[in-house]
Amino acid sequence: MSKPLQKFVNRLTTRSALSSEAIAGLLALDPVKTTHQARWDLVRPGQTVDFACLVDSGLVGRWEQFSDGSRRIAAIYIAGDMCDLHSVPEPKASWGITPLNRADIYQVPHDDLRRLFVKHADLAMAFWRDTIADASILAKLATTLSGLPARERVAHIICEFAIRSEVAGVLTGDTLTVPMTQSHFADLAGVSVVHMSRILRSLAEDGAIQTERGEIRVIDRALIERIADFDPRYLLLSRAPKQMLSR
Amino acid sequence: MSKPLQKFVNRLTTRSALSSEAIAGLLALDPVKTTHQARWDLVRPGQTVDFACLVDSGLVGRWEQFSDGSRRIAAIYIAGDMCDLHSVPEPKASWGITPLNRADIYQVPHDDLRRLFVKHADLAMAFWRDTIADASILAKLATTLSGLPARERVAHIICEFAIRSEVAGVLTGDTLTVPMTQSHFADLAGVSVVHMSRILRSLAEDGAIQTERGEIRVIDRALIERIADFDPRYLLLSRAPKQMLSR
DNA sequence: CGCAGCTTTGAGAATCCTCAACTATTGTGG
DNA sequence: CCACAATAGTTGAGGATTCTCAAAGCTGCG
Numbered sequence: 254m255s256k257p258l259q260k261f262v263n264r265l266t267t268r269s270a271l272s273s274e275a276i277a278g279l280l281a282l283d284p285v286k287t288t289h290q291a292r293w294d295l296v297r298p299g300q301t302v303d304f305a306c307l308v309d310s311g312l313v314g315r316w317e318q319f320s321d322g323s324r325r326i327a328a329i330y331i332a333g334d335m336c337d338l339h340s341v342p343e344p345k346a347s348w349g350i351t352p353l354n355r356a357d358i359y360q361v362p363h364d365d366l367r368r369l370f371v372k373h374a375d376l377a378m379a380f381w382r383d384t385i386a387d388a389s390i391l392a393k394l395a396t397t398l399s400g401l402p403a404r405e406r407v408a409h410i411i412c413e414f415a416i417r418s419e420v421a422g423v424l425t426g427d428t429l430t431v432p433m434t435q436s437h438f439a440d441l442a443g444v445s446v447v448h449m450s451r452i453l454r455s456l457a458e459d460g461a462i463q464t465e466r467g468e469i470r471v472i473d474r475a476l477i478e479r480i481a482d483f484d485p486r487y488l489l490l491s492r493a494p495k496q497m498l499s500r
Numbered sequence: 501m502s503k504p505l506q507k508f509v510n511r512l513t514t515r516s517a518l519s520s521e522a523i524a525g526l527l528a529l530d531p532v533k534t535t536h537q538a539r540w541d542l543v544r545p546g547q548t549v550d551f552a553c554l555v556d557s558g559l560v561g562r563w564e565q566f567s568d569g570s571r572r573i574a575a576i577y578i579a580g581d582m583c584d585l586h587s588v589p590e591p592k593a594s595w596g597i598t599p600l601n602r603a604d605i606y607q608v609p610h611d612d613l614r615r616l617f618v619k620h621a622d623l624a625m626a627f628w629r630d631t632i633a634d635a636s637i638l639a640k641l642a643t644t645l646s647g648l649p650a651r652e653r654v655a656h657i658i659c660e661f662a663i664r665s666e667v668a669g670v671l672t673g674d675t676l677t678v679p680m681t682q683s684h685f686a687d688l689a690g691v692s693v694v695h696m697s698r699i700l701r702s703l704a705e706d707g708a709i710q711t712e713r714g715e716i717r718v719i720d721r722a723l724i725e726r727i728a729d730f731d732p733r734y735l736l737l738s739r740a741p742k743q744m745l746s747r
Numbered sequence: 748c749g750c751a752g753c754t755t756t757g758a759g760a761a762t763c764c765t766c767a768a769c770t771a772t773t774g775t776g777g
Numbered sequence: 778c779c780a781c782a783a784t785a786g787t788t789g790a791g792g793a794t795t796c797t798c799a800a801a802g803c804t805g806c807g
Contacts, residue, residue: 298733317643320729325643339636342629344741347636347734371621371745378617381628382589388635389586389594395638396564396572398645399690403763434785443646445764450787466772466785482567486545487594494591498618650795681753692796697755713753713804754803761796766789773784 256280257359260333260421261307267420268386269379269493278369278376284359289352296337296350303344304360307335310423311356312433314441316349324349326441328391329414329433333421339384341366353437354467375498386489393487394441401482403444407452408481410442411462415471416485429471438469456480503527504606507580507668508554514667515633516626516740525616525623531606536599543584543597550591551607554582557670558603559680561688563596571596573688575638576661576680580668586631588613600684601714622745633736640734641688648729650691654699655728657689658709662718663732676718685716703727 256262258279265271265279286309289295295306298318306313313336316324327348330336337350341363352358370377390413397406415429424430431438439449453469456462461477463470471477503509505526512518512526533556536542542553545565553560560583563571574595577583584597588610599605617624637660644653662676671677678685686696700716703709708724710717718724 315639317640317647317734319647320731323647325647327639327642339632342625342632342740342744343636343736345733347731348639367625367745370625374618374624377621377624377628378589378614381624381631384628384631384635385586385589388631388638389590391635391638391642392562392574392595393564395574395642395645398642399688400564400566400570400572436785441646446786447765447788448763450785451763454787464786484567484594486592487564489590493589497589498614683753693754694756694797695795697753698795701755711754749807751806752804754801756801757799759797762794764793765791768788770787771785773782775780775782777778777780 257284257286257309258282258307258361260309261335264333264335264421265376265379265383267492268489269382270375270495271379272373272375275369275373275376275379278373282361282365284361284365286357286359288355288357291352291354294349294351295358296340296346296348298347298349299345301345302337302340303363305335305337305340305363305366306350307359307361308332309357309359312353312437313356313358314351314353314437316351317347318349324440326437328387328394329353329437329441331414331418331421332423335361335383338366338380339387341370341380353433378493378498382489382493389487389489398443403442403448404452404455405481407438407442407444407449408456408461408477409483410438411469411471412478412481412483412485413488415474416488416490420490429474431469431471432467433469434467435464504531504533504556505529505554505608507556508582511580511582511668512623512626512630514739515736516629517622517742518626519620519622522616522620522623522626525620529608529612531608531612533604533606535602535604538599538601541596541598542605543587543593543595545594545596546592548592549584549587550610552582552584552587552610552613553597554606554608555579556604556606559600559684560603560605561598561600561684563598564594565596571687573684575634575641576600576684576688578661578664578668579670582608582630585627586634588617588627600680625740625745629736629740636734636736645690650689650695651699651702652728654685654689654691654696655703655708655724656730657685658716658718659725659728659730659732660735662721663735663737667737676721678716678718679714680716681714682711
């Protein structure tokens with residue numbers, strides 16, 4: 254786990270088979286590591302960036318801005334996520350990237366990623382596949398926002414975080430925790446902070462979760478998955494067929 | 501416009517510079533063209549597909565399914581869109597693809613697209629970039645769903661369709677029309693059909709649009725863009741910098 | 748001509764929001 | 778180390794948005 258991009262390699266290889274050359278190419282990179290406080294914008298809309306942000310620890314939000322300056326979170330990223338890998342093909346940001354709490358970030362130069370993309374077709378496909386997973390999460394979020402009532406929606410987001418955290422190996426102990434404030438959570442789920450507080454209490458009363466300041470703990474996973482109508486297939490957590498590039 | 505993939509090439513080249521070899525490779529493909537009625541599923545969740553669907557005419561919806569069988573539309577595609585280009589890196593569908601009205605579809609084999617992806621790095625980047633645009637639309641939809649009241653949300657979706665149709669060149673006459681039923685529209689926008697009807701009437705009373713059975717016409721574009729707080733940057737309608745692959 | 752799908756309208760109800768006040772916890776400067 | 782500020786979460790009450798249910802008119806198609 255010593256190489257900067259090790260967690261990113263782990264992430265990619267859960268979804269794609271990678272050649273040892275491609276892996277070596279990634280691990281050879283040595284990007285700058287920076288630590289940021291919450292609410293310090295890493296990327297702002299309109300900015301043209303020449304690096305992508307790899308989350309090493311902490312939580313990072315991708316947001317969209319309305320013309321009155323208010324923001325809405327579209328996605329939240331955890332350790333191992335290259336949270337704006339999409340900036341490689343589109344360096345002009347229409348989005349913003351901001352840590353939700355103290356976070357360690359590697360700023361990986363686009364040049365390096367593009368060079369590897371051109372050199373290794375399997376890695377190119379893995380990059381593509383990872384942004385597909387990201388898009389799939391966005392599609393699911395959009396449909397839960399438009400189709401599910403707030404309580405089920407919140408439960409769904411909790412389930413997603415639980416499983417993503419599990420796969421990323423960022424769990425503290427063996428309980429599934431979401432280390433996020435209720436206001437960030439409310440922002441993502443599209444409910445007011447007040448209503449979020451009540452929903453979480455209701456879920457806690459049912460025995461599905463426990464809440465603590467800045468943290469949500471899943472205590473009955475089967476229950477919350479039932480409430481959420483959760484089916485993890487959209488997360489692309491299994492590897493692509495190996496013969497994908499064989500022709 | 502005679503080659504099957506001509507519209508797709510046009511779509512890609514609005515966002516990416518492509519070599520003549522890559523273009524020739526695409527235009528050489530000769531996929532099967534099929535015509536489908538509305539509500540005939542092209543792809544269903546769980547299915548593993550070996551082709552991607554290129555919309556030649558008509559409207560096609562991408563939907564997610566809940567466990568009770570109900571569906572929600574996450575995105576709508578128009579002529580020139582490869583509506584499940586994302587199935588190339590992820591052939592196992594968690595989504596569904598269904599025409600919203602009569603539609604002509606080319607079923608382009610994954611094998612062909614993967615072969616071209618490996619052969620032409622610029623095309624690979626263009627594919628990636630196009631799915632980024634798709635994801636960007638999803639991110640914007642998610643944030644409008646969570647952050648804007650129904651009326652502004654509906655206006656935003658109308659603006660998006662107007663400009664996408666314009667770029668794709670599928671406008672009838674010089675009026676910006678969205679040839680979609682209110683129920684599909686309501687589905688995408690996350691409102692009930694009843695409320696959608698009232699919102700559209702309100703927008704029509706303000707002089708922004710006109711409605712007809714199965715059609716919405718924009719008559720005051722500046723006004724509806726103001727109502728929607730619309731900023732088209734997220735649609736990635738300009739070309740990527742040319743030096744993107746020069747290293 | 749009849750049926751099926753689309754749209755509209757009305758009315759009552761549920762969900763969820765806003766406002767406001769208050770508590771608890773964490774961080775900061777003197 | 779304490780006072781104070783800032784952040785996070787909770788609770789109550791009233792109200793706005795939006796939903797559901799029900800019914801009816803309209804349009805196009807077989």
